[in-house]
Amino acid sequence: MKILVGLGNPGQTYHETRHNVGFRVIQLLAQRRGVALDQRLVSPRDGRPACVSGDYAHDGQGIRLVMLLTMMNESGEALRALPSAPEELLLICDDVNLPLGTLRLRPQGGAGGHHGLESCLSVMGTEQVARLRIGVGVTSLPRDLHEFVLSPFGPTERPLIRQAIDQAAQACEAWASGGIEAAMNRYNTNA
Numbered sequence: 001m002k003i004l005v006g007l008g009n010p011g012q013t014y015h016e017t018r019h020n021v022g023f024r025v026i027q028l029l030a031q032r033r034g035v036a037l038d039q040r041l042v043s044p045r046d047g048r049p050a051c052v053s054g055d056y057a058h059d060g061q062g063i064r065l066v067m068l069l070t071m072m073n074e075s076g077e078a079l080r081a082l083p084s085a086p087e088e089l090l091l092i093c094d095d096v097n098l099p100l101g102t103l104r105l106r107p108q109g110g111a112g113g114h115h116g117l118e119s120c121l122s123v124m125g126t127e128q129v130a131r132l133r134i135g136v137g138v139t140s141l142p143r144d145l146h147e148f149v150l151s152p153f154g155p156t157e158r159p160l161i162r163q164a165i166d167q168a169a170q171a172c173e174a175w176a177s178g179g180i181e182a183a184m185n186r187y188n189t190n191a
Contacts, residue, residue: 001055001062002176003084004029007093007116009150010069018136019072019116019149021161022092025134025168026065030054032169035065041081050081059177072116076123086124090175091131092168093117096145098135100157101164102189103171105132107180130180134168136161 008014008023015023030037035054043050053066068078093116098104108128111118121127142148153161171187 001064001088003064003066003082003089004172004176005066005068005079005082005089005091005120007068007072007075007091007120009072010067014150016152017150018094018096018153021094021134021136021165021168023067024165025092025132025172026067028165028169029172030065033058037065037067043077043081045077045080050078053082058173061177063173063176074119075116076119076121079120079123086126086129089124089129090172091117091120091129092172093131093133094136094149095133096137096141096149098133098137099139100135100137101160102135103132103164103168103187104135105171105175105180105184105188106130107184130175132168132171132175134161134164 004026006022006026008020014020033056035056037052037054039053041050042048049069051066051068053064055062055064068075070078093114107130110127111121121129167187171183174186175183
């Protein structure tokens with residue numbers, strides 16, 4: 001089973017924000033594949049809701065779609081409810097350091113200042129976890145990055161981010177069926 005994990009903040013307030021592009025990739029795949037994200041897992045630590053998921057098959061590979069229900073900075077806590085090995089996971093998140101619409105797949109590495117990714121890697125106890133970063137940055141980043149990532153995309157940005165989310169969904173399935181190298185060669189864009 002390959003597990004696609006979308007990072008974001010739960011709740012309608014955050015739905016269209018930059019920080020929630022990972023969720024939007026999972027939601028797009030669920031919509032395309034007719035998957036209900038109705039399997040719920042709770043935190044083994046305190047019984048709080050941890051994530052919702054749904055499964056499907058693609059090219060003979062079982063794929064689990066997961067949306068975490070903790071706030072972004074506590075993403076790793078939700079992973080505790082999801083029994084999995086690092087090599088089964090692809091973490092999907094935003095990246096303010098990549099230009100808007102850029103995709104960057106990597107087999108491993110640090111968090112690069114992304115607190116949700118940092119939380120996941122800490123709980124997993126390794127940086128050997130594949131990740132797909134989706135660029136949400138602009139030419140001149142504002143000083144208050146917290147406010148920026150919790151803001152919605154502007155009207156001129158929306159078509160580009162929709163296209164990036166579509167490409168990211170395809171990259172996720174390429175990773176699940178063909179591995180990280182094949183997905184990187186096909187979907188990584190130059191920044």
